[in-house]
Amino acid sequence: xxxxxxxxxxxxxxxxxHVVTGKGGTGxxxxxAALALALATGGRRVLLVxxxxxxxxxxxxxxxxxxxxxxxxxxxxxxxxxxxxHIDAEAALLEYFAMFYNLGFAGRTLRRMGAIEFxxxxxxxxxxxxxxxxxxxxxxxxxxxxxxxxxxxxxxAPPTGRIVKFLDVTRAMADLAKVGPIRGQSEGVxxxxxxxxxxxxxxxxxxxxxxxxxxxxxxELDGADLRPGAVFVNxxxxxxxxxxxxxxAADGRVDASRVREGLAAAGxxxxxxxxxxLVEETVEHAIRVQAELRAxxxxxxxxxxxxxxxxxxxxxxxxxxxxxADVLLDQGAR
Amino acid sequence: xxxxxxxxxIDDPDTRVLVCCGSGGVGxxxxxAALALRAAERGxxxxxxxxxxxxxxxxxxxxxxxxxxxxxxxxEGFSPKGELSAMMLDMRRTxxxxxxxxxxxxxxxxxxxxxxxxxxxxxxxGTQEYMAMEKLGQLAAEGSWDLIIVDTPPxxxxxxxxxxxxxxxxxxxxxxxKLLSAPGRAGGWGIRxxxxxxxxxxxxxxGTIVGGQMLADASAFVQAFDGMFGGFRERARxxxxxxxxxxxxxxxxxxPEPDALREASYFTERLESESMPLAGLVVNRTHPLxxxxxxxxxxxxxxxxxxxxxxxxxxxxxxxxxxAVAQREKRLVSRFTKAHPSVAVTHVPAMPxxxxxxxxxxxxxxxxxxx
Numbered sequence: 001x002x003x004x005x006x007x008x009x010x011x012x013x014x015x016x017x018h019v020v021t022g023k024g025g026t027g028x029x030x031x032x033a034a035l036a037l038a039l040a041t042g043g044r045r046v047l048l049v050x051x052x053x054x055x056x057x058x059x060x061x062x063x064x065x066x067x068x069x070x071x072x073x074x075x076x077x078x079x080x081x082x083x084x085x086h087i088d089a090e091a092a093l094l095e096y097f098a099m100f101y102n103l104g105f106a107g108r109t110l111r112r113m114g115a116i117e118f119x120x121x122x123x124x125x126x127x128x129x130x131x132x133x134x135x136x137x138x139x140x141x142x143x144x145x146x147x148x149x150x151x152x153x154x155x156x157a158p159p160t161g162r163i164v165k166f167l168d169v170t171r172a173m174a175d176l177a178k179v180g181p182i183r184g185q186s187e188g189v190x191x192x193x194x195x196x197x198x199x200x201x202x203x204x205x206x207x208x209x210x211x212x213x214x215x216x217x218x219x220e221l222d223g224a225d226l227r228p229g230a231v232f233v234n235x236x237x238x239x240x241x242x243x244x245x246x247x248x249a250a251d252g253r254v255d256a257s258r259v260r261e262g263l264a265a266a267g268x269x270x271x272x273x274x275x276x277x278l279v280e281e282t283v284e285h286a287i288r289v290q291a292e293l294r295a296x297x298x299x300x301x302x303x304x305x306x307x308x309x310x311x312x313x314x315x316x317x318x319x320x321x322x323x324x325a326d327v328l329l330d331q332g333a334r
Numbered sequence: 335x336x337x338x339x340x341x342x343x344i345d346d347p348d349t350r351v352l353v354c355c356g357s358g359g360v361g362x363x364x365x366x367a368a369l370a371l372r373a374a375e376r377g378x379x380x381x382x383x384x385x386x387x388x389x390x391x392x393x394x395x396x397x398x399x400x401x402x403x404x405x406x407x408x409x410e411g412f413s414p415k416g417e418l419s420a421m422m423l424d425m426r427r428t429x430x431x432x433x434x435x436x437x438x439x440x441x442x443x444x445x446x447x448x449x450x451x452x453x454x455x456x457x458x459x460g461t462q463e464y465m466a467m468e469k470l471g472q473l474a475a476e477g478s479w480d481l482i483i484v485d486t487p488p489x490x491x492x493x494x495x496x497x498x499x500x501x502x503x504x505x506x507x508x509x510x511x512k513l514l515s516a517p518g519r520a521g522g523w524g525i526r527x528x529x530x531x532x533x534x535x536x537x538x539x540x541g542t543i544v545g546g547q548m549l550a551d552a553s554a555f556v557q558a559f560d561g562m563f564g565g566f567r568e569r570a571r572x573x574x575x576x577x578x579x580x581x582x583x584x585x586x587x588x589x590p591e592p593d594a595l596r597e598a599s600y601f602t603e604r605l606e607s608e609s610m611p612l613a614g615l616v617v618n619r620t621h622p623l624x625x626x627x628x629x630x631x632x633x634x635x636x637x638x639x640x641x642x643x644x645x646x647x648x649x650x651x652x653x654x655x656x657x658a659v660a661q662r663e664k665r666l667v668s669r670f671t672k673a674h675p676s677v678a679v680t681h682v683p684a685m686p687x688x689x690x691x692x693x694x695x696x697x698x699x700x701x702x703x704x705x
Contacts, residue, residue: 025359025589056593097539119540159358208688209388240652242644255645262646266635270627277625278649285652287686313658315665316592 007332015199021163022203029056032156037325040080044151092130125172160217199229206292235311249286338614338678344373350581357597366485372699374418381419390690429455436565450551462487471573583613590663614678629657
């Protein structure tokens with residue numbers, strides 16, 4: 001019934017950049033946030049980054065939209081902290097111009113003219129290069145004592161369908177000039193993303209399509225020499241039926257009279273309509289449990305460490321995020 | 335909260351275009367296909383334009399590849415009262431066709447051969463939405479169907495197509511590229527006075543980043559493309575008018591999840607502000623209660639059994655889980671309906687497993703219609 005608990009491997013624990021991707025709707029922002037909290041527990045400093053302009057982190061932590069700046073959004077037991085950063089490609093481009101061409105002063109005007117949008121339109125790869133470039137800068141930044149400013153960086157990345165294109169900076173750079181500051185920096189980005197310092201985690205649900213996309217993404221990552229990290233199975237619901245009853249129930253065979261007797265023993269005497277309703281709910285539940293079992297078997301093909309997160313029905317607030325972080329810690333995330 | 339009457343909507347001969355929009359992963363494509371099937375079986379001559387269907391769903395409609403022209407769905411044992419055709423959008427080909435329609439042969443050749451065209455036609459943000467609407471315009475102009483059902487791309491803003499021509503012409507503004515490729519000479523004083531020396535530096539910086547060849551390609555492309563924007567804009571205006579006309583209805587599709595419903599709110603507001611005809615909200619994959627027993631009672635009874643009657647105990651506990659899910663969904667949906675009380679809503683109970691055949695689509699159609 002349960003997946004083999006492989007948990008967090010030493011190799012993943014060594015990574016400093018945790019890229020979190022998944023099919024749309026699987027909850028990758030939630031998982032990224034819970035992972036950031038888990039990694040920060042025990043006094044570490046973690047940066048949670050988003051790049052898609054959705055302000056999903058701010059919504060999750062119930063704060064104001066994030067600016068283009070690293071701001072503390074949570075503290076964790078043991079004096080750890082999570083900062084968050086919303087990277088905007090245009091702001092990152094202006095930052096480059098300010099750094100290399102002393103162009104900071106003209107930035108606002110250029111933006112108003114649409115010049116920045118124009119530059120990122122000319123070379124669509126440029127956008128991804130700017131985003132990953134900024135991430136790399138955060139991962140590599142050190143303080144005066146030469147110590148890393150962040151112990152780990154968690155990136156809420158684009159969905160599985162676009163993840164390899166996003167991380168394959170080498171290919172994006174083919175669009176761009178052969179020299180210049182961005183080219184120079186991108187070589188460092190390529191080194192980081194393909195090194196042991198980076199793990200690409202995949203978020204999935206126990207459903208056919210998300211699992212298939214996960215497997216496809218793993219193959220694509222392998223093909224591009226990027227390192228798949230762990231699979232996060234999100235929104236796992238408890239199987240309620242005794243294992244031996246699942247197959248029969250999924251076929252529509254639920255012994256209604258036995259259910260009725262059981263209910264009566266507990267002092268419940270339901271109408272026929274309600275009893276039929278309960279039986280139908282049970283059949284649907286069993287069909288879903290079977291589909292989940294198939295999804296698990298398929299997921300085994302990925303042969304990756306797997307962590308599970310329970311479904312949160314009560315509504316996802318900050319307290320629930322801490323609970324999810326605890327669940328990850330219990331499964332070895334560190 | 336009013337109830338969205340799907341059958342009334344698809345049976346109405348005045349409904350000519352149905353646009354399904356919503357965020358990614360909510361089941362837009364399946365909803366569009368199910369609506370099209372139901373409309374066809376109820377007697378309308380229907381075509382469904384899908385964007386990026388899952389492989390098995392595409393196969394169930396007899397679509398094996400991007401065709402860019404509608405094909406009649408001919409599956410054994412399927413003989414609808416009306417007619418059902420389906421197609422998958424080929425973005426690149428639609429764009430090519432648009433260029434060919436708006437440029438002379440020589441000029442179109444130049445544009446299509448330009449390396450920079452590849453970038454614009456495949457990666458410019460909003461191109462997919464733009465092409466979906468372009469294709470819709472073509473299908474409507476063809477006049478071969480009673481009802482056109484459109485699935486929209488899984489992007490943040492399904493209404494990007496409204497802005498795409500404008501944005502594209504701004505991004506490819508000839509003046510900008512001239513300034514960038516020869517900042518010393520072109521452009522006139524107007525802009526340069528505003529930006530001053532900054533622009534020359536900026537142009538140099540852009541040139542360094544994207545490279546000289548790219549700028550040269552872009553420059554040639556823009557020159558060849560320049561005359562076409564008028565045609566594009568006119569075309570987009572016509573599609574826009576079609577969308578605002580009485581024959582069109584928008585359906586916003588959402589899963590009963592906070593993110594999807596937040597996006598649904600956003601679409602609703604945008605449609606309202608553009609005076610687009612919004613037919614209603616489809617809340618997809620809900621888990622309604624099939625038995626009227628509270629969670630507290632069910633759990634208390636399950637505890638009371640204390641290990642005896644394992645089947646009955648399991649049934650009670652899974653019902654309690656379902657009550658929790660149903661309550662959460664109800665709460666989330668009511669947040670939407672409170673903010674948008676005039677929007678009609680239909681709930682589509684979740685199918686216990688994935689759908690990839692006509693029978694499954696038919697069942698979803700039935701659920702859409704409240705059956």
